[in-house]
Amino acid sequence: MAAISREEVAHLARLSRLAVTEEELDTFAGQLDVILKAVAQVGEVAAADIPPTSHSVPLTNIFREDVVTPCLTPEEALSGAPDAEDQRFRVPRILTEDVAS
């Protein structure tokens, strides 16, 4: 049995903001199925009472002095932006018209 269906892959692509093609969906569905079946092996390990590790360095609450240090100018910060206006990143519309009105 497949670990993941073509429809589920299409859903993942939407969640991931990837406008994948129908052809890609065919390819990815098979490949993700192989990968997910392989990685599911982690379930064979008895680990019910084992605490999870998210990070190998046990550092928490790293603070610095609250002083102003040099940083990028607005021009530098915007230098790589696809579109900018009035020292801001310019984006396509976020709300649809019927919501906005």
Add this chain to the structure above:
Amino acid sequence: MSDLIRMTATEIAALVAGGETSAVEVTQAHLDRIAAVDDRVHAFLHVDTEGALAAARAVDERRAAGEELGPLAGVPVAVKDVLATRGVPTTVGSKILEGWRPPYDATIVQRLRDAGTVMLGKTNMDEFAMGSSTEYSAYGPTHNPWDLSRIPGGSGGGSAAALAAYEAPLAIGSDTGGSIRQPGAVTGTVGAKPTYGGTSRYGLVAFSSSLDTPGPCARTVLDAALLHQVIGGHDPRDSTSIPQPVPDVVAAAKLGATGDLTGVRLGIVSEFVGEGAEPGVMAAFRESVDALTKMGAEVVEVSCPTFAYALPAYYLIAPSECSSNLARFDGVRFGLRVGDDGNRSLEEVMSLTREAGFGPEVKRRIMIGTYALSSGYYDAYYGQAQKVRTLITRDFTAAFERVDALISPTTPSVAFPIGARTADPYQMYLADLYTIPTNLYGGPGISVPCGLSEGLPVGLQVMAPTMADDRMYRVAAALESAVGTLTPPTL
């Protein structure tokens, strides 16, 4: 061929410091070499000729003014395209960042500049450092200088190939699951993954933040140690940076080079010397173990049973972190924007941009990560993988109570032909079978050339406890003193 390009970084630095050659002459020799061979190797995505010569002139002027120079001043270095370089294109091997010129330097790049090294350019890599062959670069593959029809490893195949092709004496890589060590192994060069947190990630384009570790690549262990010393150490701009000094890896490399390992206890990872590796790889590894024993090391086998689950755990943890990290490529602040016709919504433009800008492996990993983190699957996949990570760490800790360092082959196979594994993504993943446990644990690992199989290089991996990077340099340098450096065929 110019002698300068065959020299080690140590030799070049001595000649520059002694005034027997200039940084400009050294830099020009390497730029000439790149011009002569890189159309065949394709190690570089961008060669910064003007910047390199300007940096070299500055070193020569400082020397002429009587300034004391650092141990690597005037030595050229190639930088993996994963690190931000001010004003110099940084693509991460992806179309989504094509043409991006960062407004700042990564901490490591800044330290390279401060040390008077000369950045030649940016090296090719699998897109976003996801891959084991550099074939997933959006700009075409890099070719292994040992056999141009074969892969140079990945993701840092460009850095390793640049060393093996004598285009640079030093290079920077980054290692999330083996991307420094595995390319080192298959190109006959040295690649070291420092302790996680021992080298700054500030300015490193993130793939998997709890695993990504930048580090040194070189043709000799001592050169790698000198580079490690220059780039390593605490960085207040990286909150996961360890606030301790770098262990004296240079002294350790020099100690190892004496060829005396008396009193050093080494453990062969039982799980990594079974049926998985090619016979030729195992033969070279066994010969190296004999050499290490002759130098006085006590070698035993150590079982680390959960290492068998490192690969599946890694391919849940790394994609999960990547699916989150790569959300920043939204077509707003930097890089590509596709489909913004004035009518489409932000979400539509975002989806079209990411579809056009990311390659297939990056898309696969983003979707796997999204799956592993989604409610209903989280506990069985990402949560369980994190628990396995704890058990892998415990295996390392238990092993290091018995031995000073662990050893294994770096990779199960020698360099495979270009195209051999791209149709089967999971086959590609297996190239990192032996390198991944170290990343999950966070300790240091190094690959050092240990012989040839079928005329192609084989690497031996040394793994040490966290913040004991010096130990792996000692063992690697000792093995190097017995095996010697490997010389690829003339290009």
